[in-house]
Amino acid sequence: MTTIPAPNGFIWGAATAAHQIEGGNTNTAHWEFEHAADTTVEEPSGDAVDSYHRFPEDIRLLAECGLKAYRFSIEWARIEPEKGIVSKAQLDHYRRMIDTCHDHGVQPIVTLHHFTVPRWQGRDGGWYADDVVDRFRRYTETATRILDDVEWVVTINEPNMMVNQTEAKIDTEQGVNFPGPSPHVAQVIAKAHHASTEVLKGLGHVKSGWTVANQVYQAVPGYEKERDEWGYWREDYYLEQARNDDFIGVQSYLRTIVGPDGPVPFPDDVERTLTGWEYYPEALGHALRHTWEVTGGVPMLVTENGMATQDDSRRIDYTTGALQGLASALQDGLDIRGYLHWSLLDNYEWGSFRPTFGLIGVDRETFERTPKPSLAWLGDLAQRGVIPAG
Numbered sequence: 367m368t369t370i371p372a373p374n375g376f377i378w379g380a381a382t383a384a385h386q387i388e389g390g391n392t393n394t395a396h397w398e399f400e401h402a403a404d405t406t407v408e409e410p411s412g413d414a415v416d417s418y419h420r421f422p423e424d425i426r427l428l429a430e431c432g433l434k435a436y437r438f439s440i441e442w443a444r445i446e447p448e449k450g451i452v453s454k455a456q457l458d459h460y461r462r463m464i465d466t467c468h469d470h471g472v473q474p475i476v477t478l479h480h481f482t483v484p485r486w487q488g489r490d491g492g493w494y495a496d497d498v499v500d501r502f503r504r505y506t507e508t509a510t511r512i513l514d515d516v517e518w519v520v521t522i523n524e525p526n527m528m529v530n531q532t533e534a535k536i537d538t539e540q541g542v543n544f545p546g547p548s549p550h551v552a553q554v555i556a557k558a559h560h561a562s563t564e565v566l567k568g569l570g571h572v573k574s575g576w577t578v579a580n581q582v583y584q585a586v587p588g589y590e591k592e593r594d595e596w597g598y599w600r601e602d603y604y605l606e607q608a609r610n611d612d613f614i615g616v617q618s619y620l621r622t623i624v625g626p627d628g629p630v631p632f633p634d635d636v637e638r639t640l641t642g643w644e645y646y647p648e649a650l651g652h653a654l655r656h657t658w659e660v661t662g663g664v665p666m667l668v669t670e671n672g673m674a675t676q677d678d679s680r681r682i683d684y685t686t687g688a689l690q691g692l693a694s695a696l697q698d699g700l701d702i703r704g705y706l707h708w709s710l711l712d713n714y715e716w717g718s719f720r721p722t723f724g725l726i727g728v729d730r731e732t733f734e735r736t737p738k739p740s741l742a743w744l745g746d747l748a749q750r751g752v753i754p755a756g
């Protein structure tokens with residue numbers, strides 16, 4: 367395998383999110399949705415993979431394979447169980463996770479908000495609530511109590527996906543439909559991001575940014591305009607909002623072909639992953655180049671990239687292809703600070719445990735962790751400081 371040397375200080379790691387791994391995340395609107403009579407989830411998150419208790423082992427396995435960074439989210443619903451009520455015990459829990467990272471020489475990369483909002487926030491209108499920007503600023507201020515030695519902080523994960531979720535209308539017959547992203551919610555979430563960024567900047571030592579789900583919108587020839595229109599409130603608006611940030615998190619898995627009437631379905635015979643997405647490792651290279659162009663050169667950190675599959679050798683193939691796209695972007699002078707694989711653990715893919723993205727497998731009965739060959743493979747690249755190229 368041809369490789370290039372990784373830039374000095376290039377960050378190698380893996381990512382997770384609280385609701386998808388911790389278990390018992392009962393105080394969130396998503397838990398309520400999972401247990402609603404008309405829910406559309408295949409199964410509820412339940413104990414997830416019990417990482418709330420087993421994080422020391424998860425961080426040790428990450429460190430032992432040679433990876434040096436762990437991106438995880440802290441749960442607003444645990445830290446502020448009721449409006450204005452702060453749980454010191456939960457702040458201590460996440461402080462212990464940060465300390466455990468440092469104990470293993472692993473850089474903690476903390477996400478303040480990864481999709482789930484506290485029940486009280488959901489009941490008060492969620493991102494439609496009048497003072498939601500102030501609430502998110504206050505939550506950020508509370509979280510800074512445990513961030514004194516955390517260098518990289520993500521304010522909000524995938525605002526563009528959140529807007530989809532916020533606008534989604536649950537119709538038990540038709541399931542979840544997306545009437546299209548509303549600029550109103552997008553602008554409110556952007557204000558919350560900027561308010562949070564201001565607080566984090568006040569700490570002086572934090573690099574802050576948000577992460578955007580890159581859909582790699584490719585136009586059917588002749589429909590470039592439609593593609594751009596389709597992509598603006600679904601992606602580019604959020605990239606533009608990151609122009610003054612320290613970094614932007616690039617999240618990439620797939621591409622979307624856009625024609626006269628929106629997304630064009632892929633032919634039945636394409637290879638698909640367990641999420642039903644087209645197998646397209648080239649997506650990451652395109653996502654990095656598009657992000658670089660629209661943000662005007664904001665430093666990038668790949669905060670999610672991976673594949674849901676039971677075939678771990680295919681995961682290595684996918685990741686090799688993705689990293690080759692990253693290597694080519696580096697060779698063209700793009701500023702890419704690191705690569706965090708999605709995900710460290712098989713986990714709750716927002717409605718089902720079937721799509722397995724983990725570098726580590728988890729027995730859903732015993733919660734026993736079993737590293738997959740891909741974990742050692744990625745750890746080896748990190749230790750050798752090389753990136754697949756060519």
Ligand SMILES: O=C(O)[C@H](O)[C@@H](O)[C@H](O)[C@H](O)CO
Nearest residue numbers: 383523524527579670708715
């Ligand atoms: O993009 C998201 O929805 C999230 O960031 C993750 O929570 C997903 O689990 C992952 O991307 C795979 O879909």
